[in-house]
Amino acid sequence: MSDQSADIAQRHDWGSARFQSNLARRRRNEKILAAFGLGAIAMAFLVLAILLWTLISGGAQAFRQTHVAIEVPVSAEWVDPADPAKGNYRNVIRDAMQTTFPDADPSELRALSGILSNAAQFVVRDKVVADPSLIGQTVSIDVPTSDPYDQLNKGNVDTQSAENTRRLSDADIAAFQQLKDQDRISLPINWALFTNADSRFPELAGLKGAIVGSAYALLICFLISFPLGIGAAIYLEEFAPKNKLSDIIEVNINNLAAVPSVVFGLLALAVFLGWFGMPRSAPLVGGLTLGIMTLPTIIIATRAALKAVPPSIREAALGVGASKQQVVFGHVLPLAMPGILTGTIIGLAQALGETAPLLLIGMNAFVTAAPATPFDASTALPTQIFIWADSPERGFVSRTSAAILVLLGFLVVMNAVAIWLRNRFERRW
């Protein structure tokens, strides 16, 4: 033993100031670490709370829509009983306003017709076309008001401000108040938000097209990325020889997962639209693009899940004479399934919220009908949010928040499904 070596038999004075200060320092460090951790979590919660608060406070109004109930006399003067679809329903609506406001002169009637949404004439038309015997009678309709009056009813218009700084004149406000006094104004749940596709008029704009488009795109994304991703992962993890080539492939797959999504959009633009001539704005192309983008995520999650299966299970199966394929599909894959499903749903959730690649293939088009097939032009939820956020009408402000809430709702549901699937599959073993 060298001279410098300490005598391990010596007794330390643990109560001395030196050891006490050392102990105090360690305790302090632990407290600081805990404080930082708590601070970080508090910060995250605060940001989340602010996000949700702004979305809910801003978006809640969009879930209700001001409606006005009026009686519409359908005159044979404007609508030909032989061809009710071709009638001049604009004049029919004007007649209705004349009936509602008997004192208004023709120039005022034009402004008064603006209280009703543009949809009013189509609602009347549809009723008359369905039942031509209504011509000459009076039809009761309950239609959305146009956006400025909706905003007024929701208290978003400062009626005390100078008249020339607002869209509604004092006369408009007075007319609306008159309707209100007649008990014609109601504020029901805005089902149009879910049953209508996009529209230039906020009171008519809905998410149906975006939801259906996103659903188609996500379905195609799943059909592409799930089988391909699992297949690729199984091959790479279980069957591929470990050499330079497989190393290069692995590195590239990891890199692919980190490629900005807009690049996948450019790829899709060049390949799917350019070379293959696929339809523009179609959920089919969107789904293919998102599928390619999700592929690396699923491959990585699946490989990790396969790797996490204990080797003892493989040995056990090999030991009784199972072939490689029987080991993988009979033992390893079922055990890896919860991890694979979780990774897949996380990947799909990411794809659901992806905007940039869809912008490049034209899924931010203005489409007023929900797509019937994946080949029809459509928007998706994130691009719909993008379009609405870009629109100047006041009504789109709250609708943008509402659309974000709907998107978040879908994401929460998907993550809940991921957790449920994981627990379900794990319980079996």
Next chain:
Amino acid sequence: MYDTTRREGAVTQDDIKIQARKVQVFYGDKQALKDVDVDILDKTVTAFIGPSGCGKSTFLRCINRMNDTIPIARVEGEILLDNENVYDRRVDPVQLRAKVGMVFQKPNPFPKSIYDNVAYGPRIHGLARNRAELDGIVEGALRGAALWNEVKDRLTEPGTGLSGGQQQRLCIARAVATSPEVLLMDEPCSALDPIATAQVEDLIEELRTQFSVVIVTHSMQQAARVSQKTAFFHLGNLVEYGDTDDIFTKPKDSRTEAYISGRIG
């Protein structure tokens, strides 16, 4: 300690089941086994002993070609099972492993029911023609592994719910369900408590009436208790092979003597 000489009279030891000839194993550039020559007898328990990393498990895994699953492992030489080289091109390792069963260090039942654990081997090899035959095989294997009475009323419960010792016997039942000719055991008792160990050792004694049993063990007491033949490995060499009694009482090699007296290992 067992009086093995008396028991040996009851079984035929003359048949050589496995002949290893100049077996060498490399893991990459590292040589793990050097020129191993050994004859393993039928209906006999052969113990492989030696310090950690001596190559005894490696050699065991050569017999049923489990080393094939390690990409960097390379095996040279011949291992003849009933005079047929298991490394011959014509031999399919999948079928070989039905004939040469294996039990691992840690009990590793499948996360399936007790019944499905035992029935797995017979199923994939198509041993049973119908459900009744399969039931018979499962019952026979569980009886063979001295587990039947403990689990016959809960065959549908998961095998992973059994105790450690029961799980290991379930693994033995799974291995014997394909009616193997050789049973390889890689330290089968190292994860078990003394009572479960004693049960497995009794079982090995039973099993040797039907198979050739090869057991790798760290416990020299266990080797002495259960085996009739013992092979001592050291640094990749088969140092000494002979009757268990001789190895433990009058070892020929100084390294063997050093190991069994606890001086190396």
